[in-house]
Amino acid sequence: MTFWKNIVTKLNLRHSVILMIVVKSEGSSPGKPGFKMAVSEDGDLWGSIGGGNMEYRLAEQCRRMLEKKEATILIKKQDHHPDSKEGNSGMICSGIQWIAFYPLTPNKLTLVQQLVTIEENRQDDVVTYIETGILLSKPTSEYELPNPVVNGSSWRFTEQPGLKSRLYIFGAGHVSLTLSKMASDTGFDVVVFDNRKGINTFDANHYAVKKSVINYTEAARFVEQGNHIYIVIMTFAHQSDRDVLKQMIPKRVRYLGMMGSELKVESIFETLQNEGVTKEELSKVDAPIGLPINSITPAEIAVSILAKIIQIKNRNIVNSEQLTQ
Template sequence: MIFWQHILNKLKDNQKIYVLTVIENHGSSPGRKGFKMLVAQDGFIFGSIGGGVMEFSLVEEAQRLLTEEKSPTFIKKQIHKGNIKDGSGMICSGEQTVAFHCLDNKHISVVRDILNCLKNGEKRTLRLTPNSFDLSHKILENRFDYQITSTTNWFFEEHIGSKETLYIVGGGHVGVAVSELFIKLGFYVVVFDNRKNLNTLKNNTFANKKMVINYEKINNYITKGNTSYVAIMTNKYTDDKLVLSKLLKNDYKFLGVLGSKAKLKTMWEVLLKEGFTQEELNTIYAPIGISIKSETVEEIAVSIAAQIIQIKNYGK
């Protein structure tokens, strides 16, 4: 989000800027599809399209073009195989194509719309072509879609807004650390608690949404489906069990519970007596997070993030 906020600030300051976007990559290219960089008239640079000598040369080109009366939109292919035609000087044996779009104050509304999408968790599509830098209501099946027929006939589309939502049930210290990390990872983060006037919930400035609810009605607040991830970490065993019993039969990409193995063993025994099956319990990630002997709330957050990223990228 900070990338687009920097762009908005420069445009509101009546500066021209270049946005450099990697729209295609192959092999061991240092840049990946969607990597972006901002180059402003005043010399301000933010973001990255892969780093190194390749990035430096493209930034220099953008800075030069910003001094000219007309700053064109174009794409540039780079081959990272040493000193060859279109070569970047790098030896990582990959290729990438970078789109150059010059924006000015006429693009303020588009950038504001992008920021609103990111803030509110809306799903939109950023479409780049030789003649446009626009936001549409189209929903992509995947994060990116693109086609390059020639240097003058191409498009690149990117999902804007969080496709994945992390629901954190429990607004304590661990919830704050998890919120902070997952916002950086591009998730839309919602935090629930059943305690009013909870300091850690009030002071959680990272989450997109915070709600004080009755856990008996937790089902009403969490969307089922393959883009929903649920992390249960309330402040007591009875609330963990209550929330889990309400959600266990629902379909989520991830459902995990924070707690010791002894606590979870007791919870499993009770849930089995209440009619839940072992097969259903086997779908729960508990204790939540990968085993890295976490000792601080930040380390717990890292272990949870590593587990969820693995599931998101590789599937269950």
């Protein structure tokens, strides 16, 4: 949110800004689609498109464009292979990224204010970056996903900035507290539920954007659906894990995981199958949860869970078939 608000501040002061955004990347490029950096006419800059010498050089190019009052939208290819002949970035990390430059003059203030509103209100509006400008629209389907395309001097990158990755955690114990901090630090909005009042780890959780004491039998109504939604079940009891899991399985979300031993997971799965849940539906549940790193302590368990979630979030190719449903 601060990114766009900073631009609003500069435009209100009649300072033009150049927005750089990575619209496509390949390989181990440090800048991924959606990475943004802004350079203001007064010399300030914020955000990142991947860092290093490349970022410094492109920021300097923005400053020159601002000095000359250049208002042309353009795109630059940055090739991070040391032996590349075209668009050599001066970096050796391999990969390629394409960065679009959007000059934002004070007459673009309304557009940027709309972007701030979209993020603040968690709206599902679609923002499309193309060679002629930045377009805002309502989604044509429930799950509008980025589809980066670059073809010569034409490009298209789509995002829904209001739909920030959100992690729902059922259970407010020690692992939940540590996971909340780690997830918050890595850019997730965290929501924590428990059915008990007065839990010290619940009260100590200052990392969640929302905490609620609920009846687990009504869990479904508290969780939205979407490609930006991640769910972790780690309640204090076998029965409540099962109650919550049964309600979460029908939801279309990016990730659904449940903490527990193999024996516990098998028992819960068997019960749910007897209640009509199919093996195919259960196969989409990450249980036992997380990456297998032989984790023991609450912090180690939280690391294994978040590592798995980030692995899924950052997959290069994402489509609606990857949603659990």
